[in-house]
Amino acid sequence: MKGKRMKGFSLLMTIAVLCGLMLTVPAAAIGAGKPIVIGGSLPLTGEFAETGQWIERGMRFWAEGINAKGGLLGRPVEFKIYDDQSNVGKAVTFAEKAITVDKVDLLFGGYPGTAARAVMPVAEKHKVVYVSMGGHMKSFQQGYTYSFGAPPLMGEWWYEGFFQWLATIPANQRPKRAAVYTINNPVGLALQDSIDRWTKKLNIQVAINEKYNSPLADATSMIVKAKQMNCDIIFANGFFPDGVTTMKAAKALDYNPKAIVQGVGSVVPAWIKELGADGDFVFSGTSLYNKLNYPGNDKLNAYVKTKYNLDGYPLYFGFGYAWMQTIEQAVTGAKSLDQTKIRDWLKTHKVDTIAGPMTFDKKGLPAPINFCTQIINGKVELIWPKNIRTKEPVYPKPAWKK
Amino acid sequence: MDSVLIIQSLISGIMMGMVYALLGVGFSLTWGVMHVIHISHAAFGLLGAYLAYSLLQYFGVDPVVSAAVSVPLLFLVACGVYQLLIRPITKAKEVIVASMILTFGLAIILENVMVLIWKADPRVLTPTYASGALIVGPFYFQYPHLVGFSLSIVGITAIYLFLKKTYTGMAVRAAWQQPEATQLYGVNLYRISMITFALAVSTAGAGGISLALLNSFEPHSHNLWLIYLFLVVIVGGVGNVIGTAMAGLIIGVITGLSMAFLPYQWVNLVTFGLLMIFLIFRPHGLFKQGV
Numbered sequence: 198m199k200g201k202r203m204k205g206f207s208l209l210m211t212i213a214v215l216c217g218l219m220l221t222v223p224a225a226a227i228g229a230g231k232p233i234v235i236g237g238s239l240p241l242t243g244e245f246a247e248t249g250q251w252i253e254r255g256m257r258f259w260a261e262g263i264n265a266k267g268g269l270l271g272r273p274v275e276f277k278i279y280d281d282q283s284n285v286g287k288a289v290t291f292a293e294k295a296i297t298v299d300k301v302d303l304l305f306g307g308y309p310g311t312a313a314r315a316v317m318p319v320a321e322k323h324k325v326v327y328v329s330m331g332g333h334m335k336s337f338q339q340g341y342t343y344s345f346g347a348p349p350l351m352g353e354w355w356y357e358g359f360f361q362w363l364a365t366i367p368a369n370q371r372p373k374r375a376a377v378y379t380i381n382n383p384v385g386l387a388l389q390d391s392i393d394r395w396t397k398k399l400n401i402q403v404a405i406n407e408k409y410n411s412p413l414a415d416a417t418s419m420i421v422k423a424k425q426m427n428c429d430i431i432f433a434n435g436f437f438p439d440g441v442t443t444m445k446a447a448k449a450l451d452y453n454p455k456a457i458v459q460g461v462g463s464v465v466p467a468w469i470k471e472l473g474a475d476g477d478f479v480f481s482g483t484s485l486y487n488k489l490n491y492p493g494n495d496k497l498n499a500y501v502k503t504k505y506n507l508d509g510y511p512l513y514f515g516f517g518y519a520w521m522q523t524i525e526q527a528v529t530g531a532k533s534l535d536q537t538k539i540r541d542w543l544k545t546h547k548v549d550t551i552a553g554p555m556t557f558d559k560k561g562l563p564a565p566i567n568f569c570t571q572i573i574n575g576k577v578e579l580i581w582p583k584n585i586r587t588k589e590p591v592y593p594k595p596a597w598k599k
Numbered sequence: 600m601d602s603v604l605i606i607q608s609l610i611s612g613i614m615m616g617m618v619y620a621l622l623g624v625g626f627s628l629t630w631g632v633m634h635v636i637h638i639s640h641a642a643f644g645l646l647g648a649y650l651a652y653s654l655l656q657y658f659g660v661d662p663v664v665s666a667a668v669s670v671p672l673l674f675l676v677a678c679g680v681y682q683l684l685i686r687p688i689t690k691a692k693e694v695i696v697a698s699m700i701l702t703f704g705l706a707i708i709l710e711n712v713m714v715l716i717w718k719a720d721p722r723v724l725t726p727t728y729a730s731g732a733l734i735v736g737p738f739y740f741q742y743p744h745l746v747g748f749s750l751s752i753v754g755i756t757a758i759y760l761f762l763k764k765t766y767t768g769m770a771v772r773a774a775w776q777q778p779e780a781t782q783l784y785g786v787n788l789y790r791i792s793m794i795t796f797a798l799a800v801s802t803a804g805a806g807g808i809s810l811a812l813l814n815s816f817e818p819h820s821h822n823l824w825l826i827y828l829f830l831v832v833i834v835g836g837v838g839n840v841i842g843t844a845m846a847g848l849i850i851g852v853i854t855g856l857s858m859a860f861l862p863y864q865w866v867n868l869v870t871f872g873l874l875m876i877f878l879i880f881r882p883h884g885l886f887k888q889g890v
Contacts, residue, residue: 242711243819246719283819381864409863412823414814417611417741418858421604437721441815448730449741471723471815475730597730 233269233534235524236277236301237316238291243283245309247465248513252308253278255510255517258500259525269528277301281312288312292319302534306330306520308513310350310384317344326527326539328520330484333387337560343540345561347523348484348516348552350461352387355482356432358569358581359458360395362590365583368400370593372430372455376405376423378443379434380413380460388434388460404428413439416446429455437462441472448475448597455593456480466511469575477572478594484566485515485552486579488587493522493551508576519550603737608859609852614744615813616831616851617844621751622806622824623831624758624843625799631838632775632795635685635698639706640803641824642713643673647804648811649713652722661726662808663746669808670801677800680705681793689792706821713818724811747809754805755844758798762840771795775838830874836884845886 235256240249256276264273277299279291288307295301296319304320306329307313314332321341330350331337337346363371377392379385385408396403404426407419413435420443423431431454433443440462447457458480462468468476487498487509494510497518501507510518526549528534531542547556555563569581571590578588626640650669654660660668684701691697723729728742762768773781774791782788810816810824835846853873857866877884 242714242719244817246714246819247721247817250719378863407863410867412814412867414854415611415615415858417739418604418608418855419863421607425601425604438815438817441721441723442813445730445743446741449732449743450739451732465721467720467722471721471725473725475725 230272232273232275233303234275234277234299234301235303235305235521236279236295236299237305238279238281238288238295238307238312240283240288240308240312241278241280245283247467249283249308251511251513252306252517255497255514255519256305256521258497258514259518259521263521263525269525270532270534276305278305281307285312285315289315289319292316296320296323296325303524303528305524306516308516310336310352311382314383317341320344325536326524326543328523328527330516330520331561333383334390335383335387337562341561343536345523345543345557347548347550347555347557347563348519348566349562350484350516351562351566352384353390354484354565354567355388355460356391356395356458356569357565358482358567359480360391360399361567362569362581362583363395363456364399366592371399372401372428374402374404374426374428375430375432376419376426376428376454377403377407377432377434378405378416378419379408379432380436380439381408381410384436384461385434388432392432392434401430409435409439411436411439413442416443417450419443420446420450420452423454424450424452430458431456432458434460435462436460437465437467440468444472444475444479451597453594453596457594463572464512464570464577466507469572469577473575474598477574478591479572480580480590481570483512483568483570485512485519486568486570486577487512487515488579489551489553490585491551491553492549493518497551515551519552522550523548523555605856605859607738608855610738610740610855611744612851612853612855612858613848614740614748614851616847616849616854617751617755618747618806618809618813618847619827619831619850620835620844620847621754621809622803623828623835623847624755624840625802625806626828627832627835627838627840627843628758628771628795629799630832632771633685633689633698633792634694635689635796636695636702637796637799638699638702638825639709639821640702640799641807641821641828642706642709643677643800644803644807644810644824645713645816645818645821646709647673647807648724648816649717649722650804651808651811652717652724655724655726662724662812663750666750666805666808669804673804674797674801677797678793680800681796685796686789686792689789710818710821717818719818721815721817722811723815724808726812729812743812747812750805750809751847754802755840758802759840761798767791767794826871830870832884833874833877833882834884836886839884839886842884842886846884849885 260274281287304325304327310332313329314336320327320343327344328347331346334353440459463479463481497510501510527539527543531538547554570577571580573588580590622644629635629637647669651662651665654665688697731742732739770786770791831843831846835842857869
């Protein structure tokens with residue numbers, strides 16, 4: 198009898214201790230089930246490694262935050278990230294592997310646009326939601342229903358903000374003749390779209406309009422031509438290496454147009470770090486900016502300041518974070534990992550990201566983004582739209598300091 | 600066609616071509632003398648560029664002066680690499696194939712070491728004269744081009760004189776022409792090969808610095824540089840120092856003229872089309888093979 202009482206007492210004590218323990222366990226651990234695996238590939242080595250590594254850092258920062266809050270749908274998240282070595286073919290292979298072999302719960306966005314563009318049909322084939330930068334407008338015109346750009350990186354929109362700002366300059370102060378040098382790949386060709394439209398609209402004569410293939414070993418003759426033809430604006434529609442080669446030649450040959458507009462090379466941190474004052478006053482575009490007044494940007498800026506001693510998060514850190522924010526809201530909104538439910542939720546709801554609120558059209562794109570940046574005193578400043586301007590633009594460009 | 604544009608394009612093209620020649624001369628030597636196709640040659644050149652970058656950033660050392668540090672340093676490193684990796688494979692039945700596979704692996708290792716040390720970020724060598732130019736009439740001689748060109752002339756001349764005027768250099772040439780007979784004269788072939796390999800790698804260091812003065816670079820840039828190496832060596836003839844220099848000049852002239860006369864998107868097509876033509880019709884190059 199006594200033994201039975203003792204047994205009952207022990208049982209009660211065990212239950213009480215367990216209940217007590219449960220009260221002390223964090224909420225995150227209660228919901229901690231099997232982790233949600235988010236897979237795919239990034240260029241962690243090779244040509245696009247710098248950018249790929251920043252995207253990964255942005256994604257991991259998001260994961261730290263979501264896991265600290267108790268996870269996604271109450272489950273912790275973890276990544277399965279393959280290194281595609283900046284190779285589009287490998288990016289496709291790893292996307293296939295992540296979906297069919299690893300059977301990941303969610304797919305994350307890749308880089309660059311050529312890789313994202315190639316992964317989009319894979320995502321469509323397997324009916325898996327793919328939130329990425331996309332591969333410019335053409336990739337979003339293929340009728341895919343599972344791909345979203347949140348935010349996208351659209352060459353077609355890249356100079357939109359620059360031209361909108363230029364239109365506000367009195368006509369007699371605008372450039373008259375343009376030299377356009379474009380890298381012969383999907384990114385460069387996409388950049389030409391807004392140049393074609395706006396130069397006609399603003400009555401700027403395109404005196405030179407040439408394409409070049411990568412690598413651009415030397416830009417001397419390009420600058421000589423632009424100088425000889427009195428081009429007072431130059432569009433260097435390329436990446437970092439060709440951008441640097443062009444800037445060095447422009448300075449060496451003392452070419453001083455009213456404006457230098459550079460493609461996607463001048464918004465990476467290395468531009469300012471490596472070129473110093475020679476990288477100043479260059480205009481470019483962006484789809485995201487670290488001084489935007491949307492929730493989350495301050496948190497990201499504080500993090501990169503502490504962790505990497507940077508004043509403002511790099512663009513691609515923000516991209517990685519924003520894509521994951523979108524997935525997070527879609528999964529939470531759909532209350533499911535069912536890909537079609539996630540897709541349908543995204544098609545019908547607004548998401549709030551560090552790049553601003555977004556709703557998506559049939560193509561999976563938000564409304565056009567028209568930010569224009571200029572490097573001023575070694576900082577990327579937002580100069581358009583005017584209501585969110587961080588610095589007055591410097592125009593015309595001051596002559597080179599010798 | 601504007602004569603200023605043509606001459607300016609030629610000036611830049613020739614200077615750039617000579618930089619490729621400096622980078623390629625060592626590649627040509629190891630291929631010619633040792634039958635080793637050294638795929639990591641450009642990666643060693645890139646290492647030279649990174650050393651120059653760090654010396655400039657942290658100690659303010661001019662890239663040309665830094666060559667005085669990186670060239671001997673790479674010579675020593677190359678001696679070690681030869682003893683550890685290259686020498687064992689010289690006994691292989693197919694030295695060329697074995698060397699390509701081995702040094703391809705070495706290039707990947709070097710690339711990753713550079714990523715670890717210098718990160719994947721692109722770098723730009725910016726000494727005070729980085730964006731300056733010597734102006735002669737309507738022509739601009741960009742200082743980085745001039746410095747790279749001068750380094751190339753000095754480097755290639757030094758290699759040429761070494762091969763022609765020194766005992767070791769003559770032994771290298773003899774080893775290329777008659778290896779067995781050279782051994783009979785008491786020449787240590789392994790020692791000669793090690794010196795050749797180390798010398799080649801050191802010139803790669805100087806070539807890397809010259810090229811880095813002209814363009815930005817990243818840890819994977821050696822893959823691109825390697826294409827130019829093949830170009831100068833195949834056009835110039837394997838193992839031929841003067842041939843490599845001439846090939847650099849020819850490629851520079853063709854690139855310069857293409858940039859002046861053709862749409863830019865054709866320039867690489869013309870340059871690499873030239874490589875294909877040589878491979879088909881003159882696989883031994885414009886000049887006689889040999890050192």
